[in-house]
Amino acid sequence: MTTTAPTPTTSAPPRRSFAWRGLFLRLHFYAGVLVGPFILVAALTGVLYALTPQLESWVYSDQLRVPVSSQQLPLAKQVDAALATSPEGTLVAVRPAPEPGDTTRVLFSEKGLGESERRAVFVDPGTGRVTGDLVVYGSSGSLPLRMTLSQLHRNLMLGEPGRIYSELAASWLWVVALGGLVLWITRARNSKRIRTHGLLGVWVLVGALFLSATGLTWSAYAGENVATLRKALDWTTPSLKVPTGGGDHxxxxxxxxxxxxxxxxxxxxxxxxxxxxxxxxxxxxxxxxxxxxxxxxxxxxxxxxxxxxxxxxxxxxxxxxxxxxYPLAAKLTRWGIDAHMGVLFGWVNQLVLLLLGGGLVALVVLGYRMWWKRRPTRGFGRPTPRGQWRKAPRGALIGLGLGALLVGWFVPLLGISLVVFLVVDAVLGRRAKAA
Known part of the structure; x- marks a missing residue:
């Protein structure tokens, strides 16, 4: 008795819209593994920084708050009181008490202070009593606690070399976020399953893109290119012309x-x-x-x-x-920086940053948990095989390569780290093939 061999079944070819999925999956996975620690640290330190207004008010209450007085001394008398403490340095500015019960800050430049740092002497505007002095930083007048957390977020207290960490985080955050969005969309279409990691990523997507873009504006390397572009397009912030000399006062x-x-x-x-x-x-x-x-x-x-x-x-x-x-671009830059710092909309802005920072921390932790459970040593094999780029249409692949070159030039740390990743991956691939 003869039997008819079963007709071999062939799976339907993958839809063109999903041809990129393997490439995005590989890029998202490895970028997350390698850059995840930088994003995690940036998110944690950013959350701490967002809390600084309340922390400053509590820690430095003796310097910042005084009993409300019905009358205030002239500013010149308040400066006299500050100068009477014989501070070192040169008198450069005065910040009058903004609200009843606040102190006036009399600011001095001083040798030995860092860039953008000044010595502030705090004066009770009602009595002229000096309540203390502290080093303040920048146009925001950050006190030591906020200044420390700011530097921790910016460069891990390591100076200029430490800025590489935060720029790497900002450079890759938008890539990881958009790659995750593509994977979430394709997974939802194919399997109808939405993982917690992917769903949370969608919720924080807009915020992650915002933090990435605003973080790059004052980064060390990409920030220079952003400044050059703004100047070329006349998007710079107008500066005040302050005449010097010309009179005897x-x-x-x-x-x-x-x-x-x-x-x-x-x-x-x-x-x-x-x-x-x-x-x-x-x-x-x-x-x-x-x-x-x-x-x-x-x-x-x-x-x-x-x-x-x-x-x-x-x-x-x-x-x-x-x-x-201001030009619209200059206004957007001002608003973006202030929202990134958590001061644009007061406590609402702070709350959004806390939720966003917590979401990023959870994403990184969940991502590493997924990798740990499916790591190769547990028998799952390589999570995403090499050669995924071969599945993409050639024309689109060329366009992607040119786009990567342009973005890598504009965001140097992204370009350099991507090249390093590709070289290391190619070397490991050759070794695996030879073995």
């Missing part, structure tokens, strides 16, 4: 250690308020030399953003820059 009051008068500080503040500088938090910068112009700048980073500034000379406004006149 010796009759207006006492002077700082550079000979610059600070006795006019109250008159300058009145002139600035009259010209439309109405934000409560502001900084009054003393002239760089006798007879030069004062700079009064709003430093409100919340919503609505208040960062107008004016230059005042001989009691009159000689130049000004208004946020309303």
């Amino acid at each position: 010796s009759e207006h009051g006492e002077h700082s250690s550079t000979g610059t008068s600070y006795g006019d500080v109250d008159t300058v503040l009145w002139a600035a308020r009259s010209s439309g500088i109405d934000a409560k938090p502001l900084e009054i910068g003393l002239p760089a030399e006798s007879g030069g112009a004062w700079k009064v700048a709003e430093i409100g980073r919340g919503w609505p953003t208040q960062v107008d500034s004016v230059a005042i000379q001989d009691g009159a406004v000689v130049s000004s820059v208004n946020f309303a006149d």
Whole structure:
């Protein structure tokens, strides 16, 4: 009795829309394994930084808060009180108390301080009592705790070499996030199964892209390219023209250690308020030399953003820059940076960053858990075989390669680390084949 051999069955060819899936899976998997630690550290330190406004208010309450007084001393008298403590350095600026119960900050430049650091002497505006002095950092006036957490997030307290870690995290975060989105979409179409890792990745996708883009704007290498591009497209932030010299102010009051008068500080503040500088938090910068112009700048980073500034000379406004006149790209940059720092929308902004940072931490932990459970030593074999690029259409593959070259040039650490990964992977592949 003869039997008819069964007709061999062939599986349907993969749909063209899924031809890239293996390549994306391999890239997402290995990028996650290699860059995951950097993203994890950046997320954890970012969460800590987002909590600093409340932490600062608690830790430095003695310096920041005083009993509310019905009357305030003139700013010049408050500067006198700060100078009476004989601080080292040069008087450079004054930040009047923004709210009742807050202290005034009298700022000094000082030898031995780092870049963008100044010494702040805190003065009770009602009594002139000095409540302490601390080193502050940057235009935000960060106190030591926030400054430490900022440097931890930025460079792990390792200086410029440490910035490589945060730039690597920002450079790869958008790649991992978009690759994960492709995998989630294709998995949902094929199997109708949505894993916790993938679903969580979709929820934090927009935030991850935002953190990646804003983080790269002030990174060491990609940040330079971003600045060059903004300048070429005229997207830079307008700068205030502050005249120097041109007058003798010796009759207006006492002077700082550079000979610059600070006795006019109250008159300058009145002139600035009259010209439309109405934000409560502001900084009054003393002239760089006798007879030069004062700079009064709003430093409100919340919503609505208040960062107008004016230059005042001989009691009159000689130049000004208004946020309303910024180019749209400059406004978006300002808002992006402030939202990244958690100050744009107050506690709501902080809450979003806490949830986003927690989501990124969970994604990294879940990703490593998935890898650990399916690691090759448990008999699952290589999770994604080499050669996935051969399955993609050639024309599209060429376009992808050109795009990778362009992005790798604009984001150097992404390009360099991608080349290193490809070289190492090729070497390991040759060894495996030879074995």
